[in-house]
Amino acid sequence: xxxxxxxxxxxxxxxxxxxxxxxxxxxxxxxxxxxxxxxxxxxxxxxxxxxxxxxxxxxxxxxxxxxxxxxxxxxxxxxxxxxxxxxxxxxxxxxxxxxxxxxxxxxxxxxxxxxxxxxxxxxxxxxxxxxxxxxxxxxxxxxxxxxxxxxxxxxxxxxxxxxxxxxxx
Numbered sequence: 165x166x167x168x169x170x171x172x173x174x175x176x177x178x179x180x181x182x183x184x185x186x187x188x189x190x191x192x193x194x195x196x197x198x199x200x201x202x203x204x205x206x207x208x209x210x211x212x213x214x215x216x217x218x219x220x221x222x223x224x225x226x227x228x229x230x231x232x233x234x235x236x237x238x239x240x241x242x243x244x245x246x247x248x249x250x251x252x253x254x255x256x257x258x259x260x261x262x263x264x265x266x267x268x269x270x271x272x273x274x275x276x277x278x279x280x281x282x283x284x285x286x287x288x289x290x291x292x293x294x295x296x297x298x299x300x301x302x303x304x305x306x307x308x309x310x311x312x313x314x315x316x317x318x319x320x321x322x323x324x325x326x327x328x329x330x331x332x333x
Contacts, residue, residue, distance in 0.1 A: 196318045200310030201271055203247065203317070204254045204327060205229055205286065207305055220292040221322065223307050229257050230284050244272045244315040245284065252327050254306065257284075261315075272315035288319035293332070300332035 165173075206226035229247075244261035249269050261272055275284040288307055293300075304322035308329055311317045321329050 193318050196312045197310050200312050202253055203309045203311050204306040219295050219298050220290050221301055222290050241277045245275050247271050247273050271311055274315040297332040300330055
């Protein structure tokens with residue numbers, strides 16, 4: 165084979181690899197959306213507008229979802245938290261994952277530490293919506309996630325104070 169053919173073959177192999185990985189990631193997230201456990205994360209109000217990005221809501225979660233003052237020194241920046249779910253599926257931070265079996269009302273949720281003060285991010289910090297739907301989402305009080313057994317989550321929408329998924333007209 166000549167040099168040009170090898171270059172083309174290398175580019176095609178790289179393209180197939182990238183597309184394969186992208187499709188695998190999409191299928192994994194779709195599986196979580198379809199089979200994951202529904203979890204509601206309480207929100208704090210935040211202005212839902214960005215001049216550059218258009219209409220979206222930056223999600224700031226309730227202090228009940230943060231381990232304020234409970235983060236041991238030297239803790240990893242990424243990990244899994246155990247959330248306690250009430251009868252409506254609303255989550256509250258319970259403890260850091262120690263790999264012990266979960267109670268029926270507990271769920272694992274992956275996090276990243278933002279500061280040593282205990283701010284935790286759960287991978288769902290913004291929700292984009294179509295222009296003109298701002299009014300519908302202003303009543304949002306919960307982020308609705310579907311969570312896999314390993315703690316991986318996908319934000320599927322926002323819910324109102326009655327825990328009903330917001331579906332704009």
